[in-house]
Amino acid sequence: MTRALPTLPVMEAVPALQRALADQGRAVLAAPPGSGKTTLVPLTLLDQPWLRGKKILMLEPRRVAARAAAARMSHLLGEAVGQTVGYQIRFEKKTSAATRVEVITEGLLARRLQADPELPGVGLVIFDEFHERSLDADLGLALTLDARANLNPDLRVLVMSATLDTQRVAKLLDDAPVIESGGKLFPVDVRYKPVPVGEFNDVSVANAVLAALGETEGDILAFLPGGREIRHAQRRLEERLAGRVRVLPLYGELTSAEQDAALNPTHDGVRKVILATNIAQTSLTVEGVNTVVDGGLVRVARFDLGSGANRLDTQRVSRASADQRAGRAGRLGPGICYRLWSRDQHGSLPAHDTPEILATDLTRFALELSVWGVDDPAALALMDPPAPVSWRYARDLLTELGAVDVRGKISSHGRELARLPTSPRRAHMLLLARKQELAELAAWTAALLDERDGGAGADLADGLEAVLSRRADPQLVRRVTESAKQISRMLGEQASNGARLTSHEVARVVSWAYPERIARRRGGQTGVYLCEDGGEARIHEKEALAQSEWLAIAHWDPGPPRKIRLAAALSVDEVLRDHAERIKLIADVRWDAQNEIVVAEQQKRLGAIVLERRPIGEGQADAVRAAMIAGIRSLGLQVLPWTDSARQWQARVNSLHAWRPEDEAWPDVSDEALLSTLEDWLAPFLDGVSRRDHLSRLNLMDILNSQLDYAAQQKLSRLMPTHLEVPSGSHIGLEYSADGAPPVLAVKLQELFGLASTPTVNEGRNRVLIHMLSPGQKPVAITQDLAGFWARGYADVKKDMKGRYPRHPWPDDPLTAPATRRAKPRGT
Structure with a gap:
């Protein structure tokens, strides 16, 4: 059927694109923003012979982009969404038996490939906006290419982007053809309006929007780093504008209806200000917008290996992202972009965003590869290999969780973890909770942990109670409820709105996900905790949790010191019951630096946390010597009972070591050498020595001399x-x-x-x-x-x-005068 599609610049590239996909089965399309690639390319390929009886899967980096793309394509066809063009995102699906183009978010592709690697019924997979380089997109492309190479050679692959190194992608796709589309954005007048360093905040963006409203016409799109800043700016603008301008938020946590309200055109003549995160940076053309106000910040996840936790960093955007944002103003006509930084600052911005594979937690990525049967990421086509240290961390964690066996192969438990739509840690928590008949509570807990703030305050149990009782923010309640119900269904449970809840049960569930974050309050200190992994974590002393003896920590900001953001009170009985396999009995013999003594005790420990201790009397002589050696090293060699003769022995031997390098009889006995070899020459003489005071008993001269055999001792006396x-x-x-x-x-x-x-x-x-x-x-x-x-x-x-000492001899010829140590007698 012939469709009347708009004549946009990308249409000129369609014939070459059709030939490339028909002949080689893969292609890279470089098309500038606004050229029509997202909405026109899939429709122009539907009638291709190789796609007969099959459909197109098109990946979008965000839910709002997936829904918007499906809606726009359906509009062009004069159909409702869900007919020829449909979409699927988390919690929402609009498709039918007639659907030929299915737009999905990137994370769903891996799940479909894992379920059936041949992707039956799919003839083409399109990766749109691939330049954003999400971890899901990298994974999805790698698995798709592997499936195409080994299982389904008829599967076509198309990568589309506006700002990407197309040659690198083409090489990744086995030297796929690169098709470039013409067409440029309308001109955008970029105006730099720098905010003084240290003064940028949501008020700065709001004030810039107010100024832009007075200088421009049409709607305004303003970029802020996150939902919190958007809400603050929205309140300020609504107070100042008093209904004269419609102010609408746009970020990922909003409902589809709320997002649509920001994106859909208005026809009542009222100007609109859209306050958005980088969710609006690509893929979307918002009718009516011809002005952009760019705060220049973005919030990104960065994984801290030291604490095993993601942190959200607010940082400057890259130049590529800034150009994408400015381009929003020139989609439909000439536009203006206000940048709240200077031209000089712009030149110092990084050229591109850091790919997620180089910055975020790779545990889920590693799990997906293990399910796929790959234990080395080098076996797949990846634009950038993961950092070795991050990859090792992820694999080690999967081993600890029992997701992979000793050979590194996926286990049945690992396959169960991969089925659940959450991180491997939380999936592990859910499966353990199901065994303890706490699956429903765990589902609600996991859903709340997916939220960045977890509700109000640091007490996770209080936050969960607020969600369950509907006292929390309605948007938060909606998101957590949807997520909890989905997780519960996948666990084979029913998620009611009244999950049985006690603070300690919430803590138990959290401790199964993050056992290394089980923490015990340090004696006599409020809000200061020792964690199972040996690190310290702190919570504000005004928080009620700061008085708890034990905590299960869910979220913290990496330190040092780690700042606890979300936790639940735990009891020692639950620790002993739920984590018995992690509790070890060890003999702990160590140097106590404060008291300058060796302490020997048997400890019952959960990692670094000592649960019980009792003195050890016998059988630890070697360990005591080792601890004493450690103490001497920490105090320095001068703590030994040096005498003048011992120091002179050291100097004599060291002189021979330097003067007679060919003679192996003379060891290096400098302070540095002696300190590094205490185990060899001093340890045999430390029986019964367990504190600093005992060192005075040592005959250091004899100990040092014992390093030489009898012949060397005699030779030392003769030579030196x-x-x-x-x-x-x-x-x-x-x-x-x-x-x-x-x-x-x-x-x-x-x-x-x-x-x-x-x-x-x-x-x-x-x-x-x-x-x-x-x-x-x-x-x-x-x-x-x-x-x-x-x-x-x-x-x-x-x-x-001679005049000064007249009673002492001063002969004219000292070589013939008798030597004497005495003075002349008086009177001579």
């Missing part, structure tokens, strides 16, 4: 003597240096008379450094050349010293 005999007969101590410098012989000058050359150590290889002392024990000369001193320096010293 502790004392040298000088001509006076005195035995003078040598002072060795740890850095291998020459040893110092500090001796009274008169005791060296008659000594012609400098004494040496190390078999004559190293001369000592002589510090010649005056009778008052002050250095008068320092030399390693004693003969040179007698010949050139002695005369000057004699001149300076």
Whole structure:
């Protein structure tokens, strides 16, 4: 049947697109916004011979776009939605036996492929707005291409985008043809209206909208990061405009009717302001809009591996996103875009948004791949491989949940998890709850946890009670109720509006999803909790939950410290009953830094949380030694009972280590080396030593010397003597240096008379450094050349010293004078 379709720019590309899909079965279409690709391309392909008796699946990134695309195509055909063109989104489906084009959200494709990988009855899968790079789109494309290659070679694939690196996508599709559509947006006058740094908020956007209303005609589309900011801006505008302008919100949590109210054209002449998240960034042409006010912010999910939790970050949009937003003003005619940042700031924005596969939790993605039979993402066609650390985290969590076996293959439990429309953690929670006859409560809990704020306050049980009693926000009640009923149906349960609810049962359910977030209040502190995984979490001390001894934490903002956003009070009895398999008896022997003592006790522990403890008396000698070594390391080597002789032994051996590198008898005994090898040389002498005070018992000199065998000890005494005999007969101590410098012989000058050359150590290889002392024990000369001193320096010293010390000999020829350590008797 011939259909009269609008003549939009994309129509020029249709013949080439039809040929590419007919001949090669895959294609990439690059078409600018407003060219008609979303609504016209599927309709122009319906009469293709290869599509006879089959239908088109077209993926859209958002529910509002899916419904709008189906409605627009049906309008072009003069039909109601659900006839030739229908759609399916979560909680809503409008299709019939006559449906040839089915528009679905991206997350539904993987579910259909997992149910039947051949996609029977489907001739073409279209990925629209693929540049948004959602994780669901990447997964859906990878599975579709794999199914086409191995199961259904007649399946056609088309990827469409306005702002994408088409060559990369074409390569992913085995060098698919790239068809480019002409047609440009109407001109858009971009005006930069920077808001001072740190002052941007929803009021800034509202004020910019008020200014734009005075400067422009037609309807206005304003972008804000989230529903909270939209509601605040809406209240401000409604107060200022007093009904003269219709102000309508547009974000994902609204009902279909509320979204339609924002998108549908008005015919009463009243101007309209649409306050939207980036839900309105692509796919939609909103009639009447010729002005955009862009706050320049977007809220995105970022996964924090350290805490195992997503966080919502509000950040600047990319340049590509900013261009998409500005393009909303030029869909139907010339337009204006106000950007609330400067031209210089625009140049510093990132070029593109970060793909979700590089930023979000990959656990569900990994589960889907496991169900598909793939344990390595490199086996599939992906634009970007997941980060290895994120992939390992996801696979490790699936193993912990029992979703994959020891070989990494999907288990029956894993297949059950994949059937449920939630994260693997929460699916695991639902299945455990069903076994405990708490499935209905768990369904309501999971549905509420899908909400970003979980209702008012931090107490999850209170929030759930408010939903069940209809005291919460009506939109929240509607969304949670729809979700709970769907989950309950999939669990084989009926979701009534009066689920049996106690605070502790809610906490039990949450603890099954997030056992590492079970937390116990730190003694004597309000609102400060130690978590099972060893981290700390905090809740505002004014919250009632801050007094609870135990919490099951559902949501937290990654820290440190982690800030608890949603939790429920738990009891120790429930912890002991529900998590018995995670509770371990361990011998804990550790260094207590505060008391400087080794503590040895048997502990019953849930992760880092100690439930019970009792002292251990015997049988832990090795562990006590290891803990004592750890304590010494933390205190530093100086905590040992060093004596002068021990330090000199260290310096003597270290000197030989430096001077005789070929001789393996001399180990490195520097402080750094000794500290790193405590287990080797000190541990054998630590029997009975369990606290810092005990270290004073050690004979460190003997312990150090034991590192040398008997022959080395004798050789050390010979090579590096502790004392040298000088001509006076005195035995003078040598002072060795740890850095291998020459040893110092500090001796009274008169005791060296008659000594012609400098004494040496190390078999004559190293001369000592002589510090010649005056009778008052002050250095008068320092030399390693004693003969040179007698010949050139002695005369000057004699001149300076003779008058000061007349009772001491100052001979003219020190080499022939007798050495002495005594002064002349008085009167001589």
